[in-house]
Amino acid sequence: MILELKFILILASVLLVLGLILSYLSTLADKKEDSAEKRIEMLLPGINCGQCGFPGCNAYAKALADKKAAPNLCRPAGAEVAKQLGVLVGDTNATYGDYEEQLFSPRMVAYIHENSCTGCGKCKRKCPVDAIAGVLKDAHMVDPDLCIGCDDCINTCPENCIEKIRLDHDLSHFNWNIHSVQIKSGS
Ligand code: SF4
Ligand code: SF4
Ligand code: SF4
Structure with a gap:
C-alpha cells in the first residue's frame, strides 16, 4: 500500500514538472512570436490604409510574422x-522595383536647353x-505644370535642344487609380 502511494506521488511529481516545463516553453514561443510581430509592426507606417490587402498594419504584421504574407505588400x-x-522574415526573393510607379503616374515633360535655343519660336507655335x-x-x-508631354515641340525644334525629363514625384500626380483595396483576414 505504501509502495503504491509512493509510486502515485512520484508520478504526480513527474507530471507536474513536465507540465511546468511545457508551459514555460509555450510562454517562450509566444514571446518570440510577439517580438517578431512587434519588430515588424514598428517598421510599418501605421496608417492602416489597407493597400497590403490586410485590414491594417497590425494584421499585416501578424501575417508576416506567421509567414502567411509576402514582405513587399506595403506600398506606403x-x-x-x-x-x-x-x-x-527570412524572405529575400520578393521584388521591390515598381513601388513608386504604382503610387505615382510618371510625369514626363519637355525641357529646353536654353544654351542651345536660338529663340526661333517654332516650338511655341506648335x-x-x-x-x-x-x-x-x-x-x-x-512650364512643366502645363506641359502634357506630347512631343510636338521636340519634333519641331531645328536645334534639337528639347528633351523629355521626368518630374519628381509629388501629390499632384498621385495615382488615384491604384488597384482597388481588397480586405482579407489577417489570421
Ligand atoms: S499597406 Fe498595410 S501595412 Fe502598409 S500602411 Fe497600409 S495597412 Fe499598414
Ligand atoms: S509641345 Fe507638347 S511636349 Fe512640348 S511643351 Fe507643349 S505640351 Fe509639352
Ligand atoms: S524650337 Fe528649339 S530653338 Fe526654336 S525656340 Fe523652341 S527650343 Fe528654341
Missing part, C-alpha cells in the same frame, strides 16, 4: 522598408497647350 512603406521586412514661353531670338522655356 517603400522599397527600403520592404527589404528590411524581407530580411526580418505647342497645343501654350506651355512654352519666350520671345523671338531669346531662349524659350517650358
Whole structure:
C-alpha cells in the first residue's frame, strides 16, 4: 500500500514538472512570436490604409510574422522598408522595383536647353497647350505644370535642344487609380 502511494506521488511529481516545463516553453514561443510581430509592426507606417490587402498594419504584421504574407505588400512603406521586412522574415526573393510607379503616374515633360535655343519660336507655335514661353531670338522655356508631354515641340525644334525629363514625384500626380483595396483576414 505504501509502495503504491509512493509510486502515485512520484508520478504526480513527474507530471507536474513536465507540465511546468511545457508551459514555460509555450510562454517562450509566444514571446518570440510577439517580438517578431512587434519588430515588424514598428517598421510599418501605421496608417492602416489597407493597400497590403490586410485590414491594417497590425494584421499585416501578424501575417508576416506567421509567414502567411509576402514582405513587399506595403506600398506606403517603400522599397527600403520592404527589404528590411524581407530580411526580418527570412524572405529575400520578393521584388521591390515598381513601388513608386504604382503610387505615382510618371510625369514626363519637355525641357529646353536654353544654351542651345536660338529663340526661333517654332516650338511655341506648335505647342497645343501654350506651355512654352519666350520671345523671338531669346531662349524659350517650358512650364512643366502645363506641359502634357506630347512631343510636338521636340519634333519641331531645328536645334534639337528639347528633351523629355521626368518630374519628381509629388501629390499632384498621385495615382488615384491604384488597384482597388481588397480586405482579407489577417489570421
Ligand atoms: S499597406 Fe498595410 S501595412 Fe502598409 S500602411 Fe497600409 S495597412 Fe499598414
Ligand atoms: S511636349 Fe507638347 S505640351 Fe509639352 S511643351 Fe512640348 S509641345 Fe507643349
Ligand atoms: S524650337 Fe528649339 S530653338 Fe526654336 S525656340 Fe523652341 S527650343 Fe528654341
